[in-house]
Amino acid sequence: xxxxxxxxxxxxxxxxxxxxxxxxxxxxxxxxxxxYPVGRLIVDSFYDIRITRGTAPRFxxxxxxxxxFGDVLFWHALKNTMIxxxxxxxxxxxxxxxxxxxxNLPFKRKWPVRLALLMPWAxxxxxxxxxxxxxxxxxxxxxxxxxxxxxLEQQIWFNSTALTMMAICIATIWKTSSFMALILLAGLQTxxxxxxxxxxxxxxxxxxxxxxITLPLLLPSMLVALIFRTLTAIQSFDIPYNMSGPGEETKxxxxxxxxxxxxxxxxxxxxxLAVFMFLLSMATTFxxxxxxxxxxx
Numbered sequence: 001x002x003x004x005x006x007x008x009x010x011x012x013x014x015x016x017x018x019x020x021x022x023x024x025x026x027x028x029x030x031x032x033x034x035x036y037p038v039g040r041l042i043v044d045s046f047y048d049i050r051i052t053r054g055t056a057p058r059f060x061x062x063x064x065x066x067x068x069f070g071d072v073l074f075w076h077a078l079k080n081t082m083i084x085x086x087x088x089x090x091x092x093x094x095x096x097x098x099x100x101x102x103x104n105l106p107f108k109r110k111w112p113v114r115l116a117l118l119m120p121w122a123x124x125x126x127x128x129x130x131x132x133x134x135x136x137x138x139x140x141x142x143x144x145x146x147x148x149x150x151x152l153e154q155q156i157w158f159n160s161t162a163l164t165m166m167a168i169c170i171a172t173i174w175k176t177s178s179f180m181a182l183i184l185l186a187g188l189q190t191x192x193x194x195x196x197x198x199x200x201x202x203x204x205x206x207x208x209x210x211x212x213i214t215l216p217l218l219l220p221s222m223l224v225a226l227i228f229r230t231l232t233a234i235q236s237f238d239i240p241y242n243m244s245g246p247g248e249e250t251k252x253x254x255x256x257x258x259x260x261x262x263x264x265x266x267x268x269x270x271x272x273l274a275v276f277m278f279l280l281s282m283a284t285t286f287x288x289x290x291x292x293x294x295x296x297x
Contacts, residue, residue, distance in 0.1 A: 038278065044271035051265040064272035073248065074273065077256035083165060084172060084240070084252065085233040091173040092229055093222065096180025101214075103181065104188045117185070120178040129242025132171035133158075136243075143167075161249040168240050168250065175239065176232070180225045187221025188214070227288045231281050253277055 045064055047057040068074050103113045120128075136143045136157040144154040157163045191214065199209050237254035244250040251259070257277065261270035 041271050045275045047268045049267035064269050077251045077253045081253040084236050087169045088172040092176040092180050095177035099181035100184035117178045125238035128175045129239040133243045136167045164244050164250050183225040187218045191217050
């Protein structure tokens with residue numbers, strides 16, 4: 001009877017059964033691709049796993065996390081990651097908003113403008129790092145050539161931590177602002193033109209239209225763009241690595257995790273660092289989503 005009942009359900013499923021059947025492949029894929037790797041990462045973080053020793057993994061509890069809190073290199077990498085996040089996320093938002101509003105203007109031919117937005121976003125991160133490493137090269141880079149032409153002192157960009165971080169932030173903003181612009185452009189196109197027409201009739205200036213119409217209605221798109229951009233900023237690796245190499249002064253948290261896992265083969269400690277990055281990303285997402293919920297209420 002029970003087998004026949006399930007056969008009947010599959011032959012003529014209810015809405016709830018049909019929903020589960022349709023969701024089952026996606027749920028299984030998420031469990032395989034997301035849940036299992038994250039779970040394994042958390043488990044490994046409680047073990048001493050060092051491939052160079054050739055010994056079996058040894059359970060050590062929270063020792064990896066305790067060691068991380070006393071690790072000067074960890075805090076330095078976290079500080080560099082936070083600097084990149086705090087500088088590049090607002091910077092990419094401001095530049096991306098300007099690009100989106102430019103692309104939303106009534107051009108006769110819009111495809112060249114939108115193609116220009118897509119190009120930085122489509123370039124690989126490592127390639128962008130290599131481009132800007134050449135751009136800021138002390139001898140034949142474009143940045144020093146421009147400084148020389150306007151009569152300013154040339155800089156040795158990669159001999160100074162502050163200048164290197166500045167160059168990394170500029171490269172990151174250039175790369176990521178196009179992604180922000182694409183999301184914001186989609187949001188701009190959902191704003192009815194009739195609102196701007198009514199505001200013009202009421203005598204509103206362009207600035208009033210921007211602050212009273214564009215920004216409030218664009219806020220949901222901004223929050224979505226900020227969530228994605230912040231998460232990728234926390235995981236910064238390619239651009240800092242290709243612009244400054246594996247040096248300690250500009251090493252980010254992702255670079256430190258990669259070094260611990262690949263260079264030193266300390267899988268347990270690198271897993272603990274990766275768990276910390278995962279929790280930091282989840283906490284950031286939670287803050288954004290709570291802000292979205294509060295805004296809706």
